[in-house]
Amino acid sequence: MVRQEQLQQIGPVVWEIPxxxxxxxxxxxxxxxxxxxxxxxxxxxxxxxxxxxxxxxxIQQAAIVMPDVHEGYGFPIGGxxxxxxxxxxxxxxxxxxxINCGVRLLTSELSLQEVQxxxxxxAKALYKAVPSGVGRGGPLKLSVRxxxxxxxxxxxWALQEGYAEEADVDFIESGGRxxxxxxxxxxxxxxxxxxxxxxxxxxxxHFVEVGYVDKLFDEAVARTLGLRLHQIVVLIHTGSxxxxxQVATDYIRTMLAALPRYGIRLPDRExxxxxxxxxxxxxxxxxxxxxxxFAWANRQLITWEIRQxxxxxxxxxxxxxxxxxxxxxxxxxxxxxxxxxxMRRVLVHRKGATRAFPPGHPETPRVYREVGQPVxxxxxxxxxxxxxxxxxxxxxxxxxxTCHGAGRQMSRHAAxxxxxxxxxxxxxxxxxxxxxxxxxxxLVEEAPVAYKDVGAVVQVVHTAGIARMVARxxxxxxxxx
Amino acid sequence: MGFSYELRPxxxxxRISLRADTFPELFQAAVAALADILLPEGCQGKRxxxxxxxxxxxxxxxALLVDFLSEVLWQxxxxxALFCRFRVHSLAESTLQxxxxxxxxxxxxxxxxxxxxxxxxxxxLPSGYWASLVVDV
Numbered sequence: 001m002v003r004q005e006q007l008q009q010i011g012p013v014v015w016e017i018p019x020x021x022x023x024x025x026x027x028x029x030x031x032x033x034x035x036x037x038x039x040x041x042x043x044x045x046x047x048x049x050x051x052x053x054x055x056x057x058x059i060q061q062a063a064i065v066m067p068d069v070h071e072g073y074g075f076p077i078g079g080x081x082x083x084x085x086x087x088x089x090x091x092x093x094x095x096x097x098x099i100n101c102g103v104r105l106l107t108s109e110l111s112l113q114e115v116q117x118x119x120x121x122x123a124k125a126l127y128k129a130v131p132s133g134v135g136r137g138g139p140l141k142l143s144v145r146x147x148x149x150x151x152x153x154x155x156x157w158a159l160q161e162g163y164a165e166e167a168d169v170d171f172i173e174s175g176g177r178x179x180x181x182x183x184x185x186x187x188x189x190x191x192x193x194x195x196x197x198x199x200x201x202x203x204x205x206h207f208v209e210v211g212y213v214d215k216l217f218d219e220a221v222a223r224t225l226g227l228r229l230h231q232i233v234v235l236i237h238t239g240s241x242x243x244x245x246q247v248a249t250d251y252i253r254t255m256l257a258a259l260p261r262y263g264i265r266l267p268d269r270e271x272x273x274x275x276x277x278x279x280x281x282x283x284x285x286x287x288x289x290x291x292x293x294f295a296w297a298n299r300q301l302i303t304w305e306i307r308q309x310x311x312x313x314x315x316x317x318x319x320x321x322x323x324x325x326x327x328x329x330x331x332x333x334x335x336x337x338x339x340x341x342x343m344r345r346v347l348v349h350r351k352g353a354t355r356a357f358p359p360g361h362p363e364t365p366r367v368y369r370e371v372g373q374p375v376x377x378x379x380x381x382x383x384x385x386x387x388x389x390x391x392x393x394x395x396x397x398x399x400x401x402t403c404h405g406a407g408r409q410m411s412r413h414a415a416x417x418x419x420x421x422x423x424x425x426x427x428x429x430x431x432x433x434x435x436x437x438x439x440x441x442x443l444v445e446e447a448p449v450a451y452k453d454v455g456a457v458v459q460v461v462h463t464a465g466i467a468r469m470v471a472r473x474x475x476x477x478x479x480x481x
Numbered sequence: 482m483g484f485s486y487e488l489r490p491x492x493x494x495x496r497i498s499l500r501a502d503t504f505p506e507l508f509q510a511a512v513a514a515l516a517d518i519l520l521p522e523g524c525q526g527k528r529x530x531x532x533x534x535x536x537x538x539x540x541x542x543x544a545l546l547v548d549f550l551s552e553v554l555w556q557x558x559x560x561x562a563l564f565c566r567f568r569v570h571s572l573a574e575s576t577l578q579x580x581x582x583x584x585x586x587x588x589x590x591x592x593x594x595x596x597x598x599x600x601x602x603x604x605x606l607p608s609g610y611w612a613s614l615v616v617d618v
Contacts, residue, residue, distance in 0.1 A: 044492050070492045071491070071492040072492075072494075072599075073494065073597040073598075073599030073600075073615050073617060074597070074598075074599050093599075097594040097595045097597075097617050098594060133588055134519075134588050134589035134590065134591065134592045135558070135561055135586065135587065135588030135589050136588055189555055189559075192559045193555060193558055193559055202592050203591070203592040204592045204618060242558055245594040245595050245617075246555065248595060249551050249555075249595050249596075252598065253544075253548065253551075256540070256544065256598065257540065268598075268599060268600070269598035269599070269601065270597050270598045270599035270600075272598065408492055409492075410492075411490035411491055411492055412490070412495065412618065413488070413489070413490035413495075414490055439590055441590055441591075442590075481592070
């Protein structure tokens with residue numbers, strides 16, 4: 001285990017393990033955390049895993065983790081690693097099995113007071129409308145040709161098929177489609193696993209949550225994003241489902257077999273990788289982009305399902321649900337960044353990390369460009385979630401990235417031992433939160449006690465100047481598998 | 482002759498520890514452990530009417546175990562089935578053939594994303610075999 005004495009504090013909330021700590025490290029390992037969160041981080045093996053990432057060929061500047069980091073498999077969860085396009089690698093483990101797991105926030109025209117009387121009914125309708133749980137299929141069973149179009153066109157496909165509104169597309173990271181996607185790079189096995197899963201939430205930590213804006217940290221920015229106090233919002237958290245899981249499984253196997261060909265030695269097999277410029281690296285990149293497009297289409301289908309349920313319960317008076325933004329937090333993207341004083345294109349792996357482009361960035365939707373790209377940070381079930389915007393420090397320090405959530409601190413086993421399901425339901429009820437969940441087990445595993453304090457996490461990235469806090473959201477209905 | 486398994490905590494995932502008297506039984510232990518994660522007690526007292534052939538090769542015994550269980554997971558999710566037993570027809574250090582037996586199910590309790598290579602190990606002991614795998618959930 002890494003000990004605190006091995007870390008050097010290089011900023012109020014930034015710590016570093018120098019590359020001299022291990023002979024195979026190419027760059028420093030950098031940690032964003034308060035002292036309190038650092039103490040929690042040091043309890044698992046996140047930082048050993050971060051040091052492993054710092055050994056990978058072509059890594060630039062530093063291997064970085066956010067305050068919500070926790071131990072993963074290979075790479076820690078909550079990390080960022082930017083790679084040189086020529087000499088660097090691409091690693092499926094640096095993105096995660098749930099490719100483009102991400103968050104979408106919908107804003108409504110209604111206030112908490114207006115929705116409160118119909119809340120139970122709305123939660124039930126949402127649970128019915130958005131298929132959840134494990135093994136439950138979605139509203140569509142796509143043919144291979146249709147699925148290939150989803151993989152290559154993402155939200156554009158959804159728009160053509162009537163599942164999206166024109167305005168939605170502008171408020172999704174990358175417009176909900178990465179053009180490098182290639183359906184032929186996705187295996188038959190992955191396609192079979194994902195064929196009936198479009199428009200489904202899944203289980204685990206995925207959810208649909210109805211909440212309201214309970215605090216504004218920056219009223220002017222909130223106004224630009226279309227947020228106001230007591231406004232009802234809907235948060236969606238899910239990803240590419242079984243299709244993405246299988247793409248990662250397939251390519252980790254391919255890359256493990258290719259490691260000797262490229263002379264790559266790894267401290268953990270799960271770091272399996274290939275040079276980005278190699279045939280294996282290029283093919284995985286195209287498959288990963290396809291799975292990312294599938295995930296964006298999935299969150300779009302769920303948006304469509306939510307809009308149906310919304311209309312069914314609230315009628316015309318319910319008004320419209322607008323997409324505020326949609327961010328990926330498990331992805332690798334080719335982006336322009338300043339590296340050692342020079343503007344260069346690099347491949348940024350984000351595994352449990354969110355893009356956080358600052359004001360003025362051309363990839364941020366025009367209406368938000370003056371304030372920065374929205375960053376959506378879901379909290380644990382029953383606690384707050386946060387809306388932030390990217391700040392200039394993100395480009396200077398973290399390859400335009402920030403944290404992605406509260407970060408798990410307790411294993412699922414431990415949560416099951418610790419949490420009494422009846423008491424949890426009662427506590428959520430006492431807080432005025434309606435719960436629609438498919439399984440008691442899923443509810444208990446995601447209890448707030450299993451996670452870090454999301455407020456403390458976002459405070460770190462705010463203090464570091466990589467993202468600015470704009471608004472806090474409180475849940476009133478949680479829908480889970 | 483026999484096997485056992487244990488599901489142990491891991492921050493975000495589940496660690497499986499397997500013990501078996503013989504190498505083929507290690508694979509049976511893996512199938513039983515995965516079934517227990519996907520749908521606890523789902524196999525108990527059931528007539529196993531669904532059968533699927535499995536044939537695999539991998540660079541070494543650890544990769545063979547990981548790839549085998551990934552195949553079982555894929556079959557489970559695509560066929561909407563819980564596999565409870567694996568009958569080995571042939572097995573060497575890096576190749577495997579056999580038949581999975583199980584039942585159709587409506588769904589699972591746990592969403593297993595993948596069987597990872599993270600800290601995956603297969604060890605030969607004086608008294609049999611031991612293996613450890615981390616499952617991403």
